[in-house]
Amino acid sequence: MSGGAEHPQQSPAPAPASLAAALGNEHYRGHGFAWIFLLLMGALNLFRGATHLFRPDGGAASIAGIDLSLNGAVILSLFAAMGLGQLLMAGIDFAVALRFRRLVPLVTGYHLLHQLGAAIILWWWRPLPVEAPGKFGAVLLLPVALLAFFAAARKRPARVTQ
16 A cells, blocks of 8 residues: 555446436326326426527417506516516426436425415415416415325336236
């Protein structure tokens, strides 16, 4: 020995392929309703994200009935930023539902907290003064997100293959 302390060999970081395999569909043990919920949320997020980002008024006036005559540029900018977030979330929803199902409990938990927070904000803390679809959607999706979260968290026995 050369007088230096011995260092045990460290295992290398997992390769991307093995990380993808570890998060893959075969490890998911929750109910199928949960990942189907994520597919539907992905479609919803794709639609509303594209609307908020690409429509000329972001859907603010034409869908939500928001008056854009005062601070319209600010509202449109905020809607576009919200739309980008929704498009990114759609990508996550689709990826988890179709390929990385081990993350379904985490993502359904995110949606549950998001819907709860949106309902609190839009109805009590900073109530939206117009009858926008998102205001009602936050409340309507809350129990569905709760069911999806519990469906994802419930463990089913592993399938035995012979």
